Amino acid sequence: MPTYQLYVNGERKEATVDASTPLLWxxxxxxxxxxxxxxxxxxxxxxxxxxxxxIATRSCLVPVSLIGERRIVxxxxxxxxxxxxxxxxxxxxxxxxxxxxxxxxxxxxxVALLKATPKPTDxxxxxxxxxxxxxxxxxVRIREAIKSASAQLx
Amino acid sequence: xxxxxxxxxxxxxxxxRRTFLRVSAAAAGGLLVSLYVDLPAFADEGQQxxxxxxxxxxxxxxxxxxxxxxxxxxxxxGQGVTTSLPMxxxxxxxxxxxxxxxxxxxxxxxxxxxxxxxQMTGGSGSIANSFQQYRELGAKTRAMLIATAAAxxxxxxxxxxxxxxxxxxxxxxxxxxxxxxNDAARQQVPDTVPxxxxxxxxxxxxxxxxxxxxxxxxxSQKFGLDLDLPGMKVALIARPPVFGGRxxxxxxxxxRGTAGVRDVFExxxxxxxxxxxxxxxxxxxxxxxxxxxIDWNLSGIEHPDSSExxxxxxxxxxxxxxxxxxxxxxxxxxxxxxxxRIVAEYEFPYLAHTPMEPxxxxxxxxxxxxxxWVPSQSQTTEQMAIAEVLGLKPEQVTHHTEFxxxxxxxxxxxxxxxxxxxxxxxxxxxxxxxxxxxxxxxDVRGGYYRTMSAHRxxxxxxxxxxxxxxxxxxxxxxxxxxxGPPWEPILVKDGVDYLVVEGVTDSPYAxxxxxxxxxxxxxxxxxxxxxxVGHTHNDFVMETLIDELAARANVDPIAYRLRLLAPxxxxxxxxxxxxxxxxxxxxxxxxxxxxxxxxxxxHDTATACAVDVSIDSKRLRxxxxxxxxxxxxxxxxxxxxSQVQGGIxxxxxxxxxxxxxxxxxxxxxxxxxxxxxxPYIVDAPVTIDVHIVPSGAAPTGVGECPVPVGAPAVxxxxxxxxxxRHRALPLLSV
Numbered sequence: 001m002p003t004y005q006l007y008v009n010g011e012r013k014e015a016t017v018d019a020s021t022p023l024l025w026x027x028x029x030x031x032x033x034x035x036x037x038x039x040x041x042x043x044x045x046x047x048x049x050x051x052x053x054x055i056a057t058r059s060c061l062v063p064v065s066l067i068g069e070r071r072i073v074x075x076x077x078x079x080x081x082x083x084x085x086x087x088x089x090x091x092x093x094x095x096x097x098x099x100x101x102x103x104x105x106x107x108x109x110x111v112a113l114l115k116a117t118p119k120p121t122d123x124x125x126x127x128x129x130x131x132x133x134x135x136x137x138x139x140v141r142i143r144e145a146i147k148s149a150s151a152q153l154x
Numbered sequence: 155x156x157x158x159x160x161x162x163x164x165x166x167x168x169x170x171r172r173t174f175l176r177v178s179a180a181a182a183g184g185l186l187v188s189l190y191v192d193l194p195a196f197a198d199e200g201q202q203x204x205x206x207x208x209x210x211x212x213x214x215x216x217x218x219x220x221x222x223x224x225x226x227x228x229x230x231x232g233q234g235v236t237t238s239l240p241m242x243x244x245x246x247x248x249x250x251x252x253x254x255x256x257x258x259x260x261x262x263x264x265x266x267x268x269x270x271x272x273q274m275t276g277g278s279g280s281i282a283n284s285f286q287q288y289r290e291l292g293a294k295t296r297a298m299l300i301a302t303a304a305a306x307x308x309x310x311x312x313x314x315x316x317x318x319x320x321x322x323x324x325x326x327x328x329x330x331x332x333x334x335x336n337d338a339a340r341q342q343v344p345d346t347v348p349x350x351x352x353x354x355x356x357x358x359x360x361x362x363x364x365x366x367x368x369x370x371x372x373x374s375q376k377f378g379l380d381l382d383l384p385g386m387k388v389a390l391i392a393r394p395p396v397f398g399g400r401x402x403x404x405x406x407x408x409x410r411g412t413a414g415v416r417d418v419f420e421x422x423x424x425x426x427x428x429x430x431x432x433x434x435x436x437x438x439x440x441x442x443x444x445x446x447x448i449d450w451n452l453s454g455i456e457h458p459d460s461s462e463x464x465x466x467x468x469x470x471x472x473x474x475x476x477x478x479x480x481x482x483x484x485x486x487x488x489x490x491x492x493x494x495r496i497v498a499e500y501e502f503p504y505l506a507h508t509p510m511e512p513x514x515x516x517x518x519x520x521x522x523x524x525x526x527w528v529p530s531q532s533q534t535t536e537q538m539a540i541a542e543v544l545g546l547k548p549e550q551v552t553h554h555t556e557f558x559x560x561x562x563x564x565x566x567x568x569x570x571x572x573x574x575x576x577x578x579x580x581x582x583x584x585x586x587x588x589x590x591x592x593x594x595x596x597d598v599r600g601g602y603y604r605t606m607s608a609h610r611x612x613x614x615x616x617x618x619x620x621x622x623x624x625x626x627x628x629x630x631x632x633x634x635x636x637x638g639p640p641w642e643p644i645l646v647k648d649g650v651d652y653l654v655v656e657g658v659t660d661s662p663y664a665x666x667x668x669x670x671x672x673x674x675x676x677x678x679x680x681x682x683x684x685x686x687v688g689h690t691h692n693d694f695v696m697e698t699l700i701d702e703l704a705a706r707a708n709v710d711p712i713a714y715r716l717r718l719l720a721p722x723x724x725x726x727x728x729x730x731x732x733x734x735x736x737x738x739x740x741x742x743x744x745x746x747x748x749x750x751x752x753x754x755x756x757h758d759t760a761t762a763c764a765v766d767v768s769i770d771s772k773r774l775r776x777x778x779x780x781x782x783x784x785x786x787x788x789x790x791x792x793x794x795x796s797q798v799q800g801g802i803x804x805x806x807x808x809x810x811x812x813x814x815x816x817x818x819x820x821x822x823x824x825x826x827x828x829x830x831x832x833p834y835i836v837d838a839p840v841t842i843d844v845h846i847v848p849s850g851a852a853p854t855g856v857g858e859c860p861v862p863v864g865a866p867a868v869x870x871x872x873x874x875x876x877x878x879r880h881r882a883l884p885l886l887s888v
Contacts, residue, residue: 001413002390007370008533014689016298017437018225018413018414018421018437018441018735020441021437022410022437022438025436025437028436029382029435029436029437030435030621032382033370033373034373034379034380034382035373035374036373037377037379037510037511038379038436038512039510039512039594039827040594040826040827041440041593041594041826042255042826042827042828044826044827044828044831044846045510045827060503070356074373075372075373076372076373076374079372088371088372091367091371092363092367092368095363095364095367095792095796096367096371097232097364097366097370097371098228098232098233098234098560098796098797098800099231099232099509099510099511099558100366100369100370100371100375100557100559101377101509101510101511101558101559101560102510103370104369104373107371112244122840125510125835126835126836129835130834130835130836131834132834132835133510133560133827133832133834134510134835135508135509135510135803135804135832136232136510136560136561136800136803136804137799137800137802137803137804137833137838138796138799138800139803139833139835139838140799140838140839140841140842141796141799142835143835143840145752
């Protein structure tokens with residue numbers, strides 16, 4: 001099996017896995033970074049969302065062999081970014097989480113949204129967060145927390 | 155001022171008939187039931203639950219650094235119990251909240267629910283049943299700490315007081331709890347302790363943020379699926395495509411050729427059989443499973459088809475079933491003119507729970523012992539099931555409760571099938587931890603759904619516009635009927651499973667002549683409770699029909715409902731009255747919008763809501779939901795607000811066009827979230843404002859109560875907007 005060099009949260013990591021292995025399972029099982037979650041495996045729920053080369057990416061769909069040199073940021077590393085910090089703090093301040101399982105992906109999605117659109121409208125939020133499922137139904141608080149983080153970042 | 159006894163309203167947790175039914179409804183597994191059915195309290199309904207001693211050391215650990223570890227005897231799966239139960243204990247203990255850490259209890263007798271007699275989480279009972287228990291634990295701990303300080307200072311305990319993890323004595327003496335903890339542990343546990351007067355609460359009743367929030371926002375919270383143990387292997391099972399199917403033969407050459415695969419073998423399932431794949435990791439196991447070639451024996455088993463089931467259920471609903479309730483005059487309907495009767499037929503599909511964390515359980519079998527890591531709701535029965543599979547006694551299985559990513563009724567099943575599967579695989583791998591994972595496909599196709607249901611209702615309207623006669627037939631599968639003792643005799647009366655008719659037979663509306671009957675068809679699709687159980691379909695029918703009657707009578711839907719309630723004060727009356735004052739926006743909506751109302755009483759918590767909807771580009775849009783809830787004393791109003799908001803959204807799953815499970819030729823037609831699609835953010839209301847009825851009554855649960863009201867409120871709003879009363883779910887178009 002080939003060995004892949006990955007840049008995760010600013011650190012160089014190595015994984016020897018089958019080339020088809022999705023980034024999700026490399027993160028979770030090889031690098032032991034379990035903050036990124038498996039929810040559906042088909043890119044339909046967003047629980048596995050990470051940033052690859054600055055783009056919000058569903059890690060369950062991307063084979064590790066396609067990552068190349070792109071920088072990966074996961075929930076464990078997003079706090080180093082001021083937007084990441086603001087979003088995480090807003091999530092805590094608004095008491096968003098319930099079971100919490102989808103929230104790594106929600107937060108990664110929200111950070112990507114605010115980086116692209118610092119002052120999102122409700123429509124921007126719905127569009128950008130539209131594929132992140134929360135079965136506990138925390139959506140109204142997610143909306144509030146994104147707006148709160150946006151206000152903090154001005 | 156302190157009082158030895160609770161105020162009456164806060165202490166009166168009696169095992170009423172209602173509680174008894176609730177116990178039965180929520181508990182999982184049959185074997186343990188005798189443990190509490192035999193409790194003397196059950197012989198005499200209304201008798202006080204027997205006092206039981208709980209050693210504080212099993213629940214509170216004060217560490218030398220001042221941290222206070224509070225053990226929570228439940229599963230945390232979103233409902234916030236790792237914050238609210240510690241709040242109860244910490245408040246009575248006068249602990250420094252900033253130092254409180256919550257931990258989930260392993261399986262153990264001491265952690266059984268004081269009312270249910272089983273260690274479990276369900277029936278919205280965690281706060282209701284442990285309110286007194288956790289407060290007493292806190293008060294006893296505090297008394298022991300004060301007694302220790304008093305002895306040290308040679309003063310009387312009543313000369314000391316406690317605050318913020320410090321005991322203060324005469325003069326300027328003070329001692330931190332951490333300094334006193336070792337000596338306090340040698341104190342005798344007091345039998346009775348004074349509890350705080352509600353006016354003295356420092357945490358209870360306050361909006362307290364979750365203790366688990368930060369860990370769930372930075373990826374550090376470990377869920378069951380995140381477990382990683384030395385040498386652990388991951389197992390997946392290829393399951394039969396039709397419920398009850400069996401493996402005839404299989405070709406595993408390609409599967410075994412997958413790097414990382416350790417074993418492939420046929421295994422018995424609770425129903426039918428499957429092929430297990432054990433590998434070093436999930437991806438290898440998944441790939442290998444995809445490469446199996448299995449010849450299934452699907453003969454001799456039912457191949458249900460949703461359209462055929464719908465017809466069958468509908469036809470059954472047209473015949474009177476086993477009588478659940480017959481109140482008043484059964485011939486009253488005959489005296490009502492046909493023009494004043496409404497006949498309504500309803501259809502509901504199977505619903506999957508799809509908690510975000512897929513089902514999983516990890517077991518390591520060591521021959522004479524085993525260890526299990528289970529993100530699930532029924533520790534007592536799951537521990538027993540694992541022990542049974544492994545040929546051990548329950549106490550030989552160390553059972554850890556893991557945080558779970560949602561549940562909604564899916565993480566407790568009578569047959570404990572997930573745990574049995576994990577144990578059966580682990581048995582083949584002595585000393586190797588086996589993590590059994592259900593993929594999302596396994597979950598969506600795996601059954602244990604909310605039952606399909608059909609209703610037929612005939613309402614006779616009296617001269618005053620209220621329902622004078624109501625004849626209701628409910629069709630729904632039961633997982634209780636046929637299960638034998640002890641559940642069946644408790645829950646099933648005259649052939650009717652209470653869980654299928656709840657919300658109708660005990661409707662809060664004063665309907666003088668009410669006849670309710672039920673059919674429980676047998677289908678090989680396994681069914682189970684789905685957050686709020688029978689109320690999911692029954693309240694929908696009641697609330698949409700009541701709304702129709704209100705519209706016919708030209709009376710405001712809240713006013714009409716209030717008129718139909720018994721005149722004396724009740725939680726539902728309080729909730730509806732509060733809703734009336736908070737949903738004033740109903741009278742000033744834009745022309746393209748409409749409002750709808752619904753309410754429910756579930757496990758003694760009343761919920762009433764009003765929704766504001768419109769249709770934009772043929773798509774339903776829910777702009778706003780206002781909810782009023784009466785749950786007695788709100789232990790953590792912030793948590794109540796979150797649970798109600800989330801529960802409303804969960805209930806709206808029923809409306810989603812792709813929110814149903816359907817079958818064709820015995821096979822589930824949906825596979826994953828591409829075909830079975832619960833609400834995303836765009837489907838959810840933009841705002842949900844929650845108002846709590848101020849109350850000093852004993853707290854009741856809020857985990858399920860909001861679920862039944864959202865969908866009927868939306869349907870009632872759509873009826874106002876479009877004139878169409880939808881009686882079949884899901885909502886395929888608006």
